[in-house]
Amino acid sequence: xxxxxxxxxxxxxxxxxxxxxxxxxxxxxPDEVPGGQAVPTDPGVSxxxxxxxxxxxxxxxxxSGTQGLGTKGPGATMEIYCPDxxxxxxxxxxxxxxxxxxxxxxxxxxxxxPFPSLQVLVSRETGMSPDLVSELIDFxxxxxxxxxxxxxxxxxxxxxxxxxxxxxxxxxxxxxxKRHLAANSVDWQSCILLMNEDYIVVNKPPEVPTCPTxxxxxxxxxxxxxxxxxxxxxxxxxxxxxxxxxxxxxRSSEASGRFNRxxxxxxxxxxxxxxxxxxxxxx
Numbered sequence: 001x002x003x004x005x006x007x008x009x010x011x012x013x014x015x016x017x018x019x020x021x022x023x024x025x026x027x028x029x030p031d032e033v034p035g036g037q038a039v040p041t042d043p044g045v046s047x048x049x050x051x052x053x054x055x056x057x058x059x060x061x062x063x064s065g066t067q068g069l070g071t072k073g074p075g076a077t078m079e080i081y082c083p084d085x086x087x088x089x090x091x092x093x094x095x096x097x098x099x100x101x102x103x104x105x106x107x108x109x110x111x112x113x114p115f116p117s118l119q120v121l122v123s124r125e126t127g128m129s130p131d132l133v134s135e136l137i138d139f140x141x142x143x144x145x146x147x148x149x150x151x152x153x154x155x156x157x158x159x160x161x162x163x164x165x166x167x168x169x170x171x172x173x174x175x176x177x178k179r180h181l182a183a184n185s186v187d188w189q190s191c192i193l194l195m196n197e198d199y200i201v202v203n204k205p206p207e208v209p210t211c212p213t214x215x216x217x218x219x220x221x222x223x224x225x226x227x228x229x230x231x232x233x234x235x236x237x238x239x240x241x242x243x244x245x246x247x248x249x250x251r252s253s254e255a256s257g258r259f260n261r262x263x264x265x266x267x268x269x270x271x272x273x274x275x276x277x278x279x280x281x282x283x
Contacts, residue, residue, distance in 0.1 A: 078125050079108040089128075089175055093135045097179060107173040115165040118144070122173055133173075137162065140217025141174040158217065174215035180241070182207040183219040188228050193246070198255035200225065200233065204247045210238040221247060236260060237270075245272075 081104065089105050090098065107126050115121040119137065123130045136142050137159060145156035147168040156172055165171070186205050194201040202225055204210065209220045217223060226233055233249035234256035250256035262268050 077110040077112060081106040081108070090132070091129070092132055093139055093177075097181065101178050102176040104174070105176040107171075107175060109171040109173070111165050111167055111169045111171070114167050117162055118142070118159065118165050118171070119162045121165050122171060126173065126175065128175065134162070136173060136175065136177070138218075139177060139215075140212060141177045141215045143172040145170040160217075177215035178213060180208055180213075180216060180219035183221075183224055186224070188224045192225065192228065195229075198251055199236075199259070200229070200249045200251065202247050202249065204239050204244055206242055206244040209241045210247055211235055222249065225249065236263075 087103055087105065088098075090102065107122070109122065109125055111121060119130055119133045122128065122133045122142070126133075128136075133142075140158050140160065142159055143156040144159045144163070144165075145154070146166055149157075150168075150170070156170060182205065186208065191203045191205065192200060193203055202221060204221050208224075211222050212218075212220050222233060222235060231251070233251060234253060236248050236250050236256055236259040237246075239245050239247055248259065250259055259268075
């Protein structure tokens with residue numbers, strides 16, 4: 001999906017802080033973008049800086065088919081995807097949080113020299129504060145691909161701590177991560193209905209995803225339950241974000257394998273109940 005979004009529309013050069021930035025607006029009209037041009041300004045939101053520059057030829061690793069989207073500066077080459085060049089961006093992941101999710105804002109950065117700190121590099125090239133970059137790293141919204149990983153055709157992986165950055169490293173930053181705030185107001189200990197040495201059964205509340213999303217590691221059932229038990233879990237069943245009900249996590253890879261085998265052999269029965277207003281026609 002990111003590749004598709006990056007290849008829409010034209011380009012407008014943006015440069016500064018030792019790097020050249022390429023902005024690719026969405027092909028959708030402003031009124032088709034969530035929130036359109038009139039995204040409400042919030043106390044926790046700042047405006048995206050805009051600068052002018054000249055585009056040259058470059059290649060962003062890990063994003064196939066992307067060409068001519070920036071030139072290397074002294075520090076890094078950077079490309080930006082967002083639906084609206086005037087859109088706001090968050091200042092912090094902590095309250096106050098914008099009431100509505102902002103449109104995606106994704107930075108693609110290619111380090112042209114070694115940096116002792118991922119946090120410093122991202123802050124320098126994007127203009128985000130070091131504190132916000134640190135929050136995004138901890139939130140699971142930053143991905144990294146080393147030159148060695150690229151050679152082995154390994155995909156960018158989520159990083160959860162500040163690291164030294166080698167020359168040629170590709171970094172992807174989701175600067176406006178989609179929030180699932182309902183996860184932060186749940187008594188997760190009371191949601192654990194059964195726990196033994198192999199499995200944990202959890203009563204999943206609505207409006208919380210079962211698993212982490214691409215830009216949000218923290219606000220999901222899996223991460224919240226892992227915090228409660230101070231251990232790692234394996235996903236065996238999932239429910240959609242809007243759906244409440246029982247989900248089962250395994251406490252070991254062996255237990256996960258046994259449960260998944262039972263699903264494949266049709267030994268697990270799932271029952272769904274729909275609460276509706278009025279009678280639904282059958283058939």
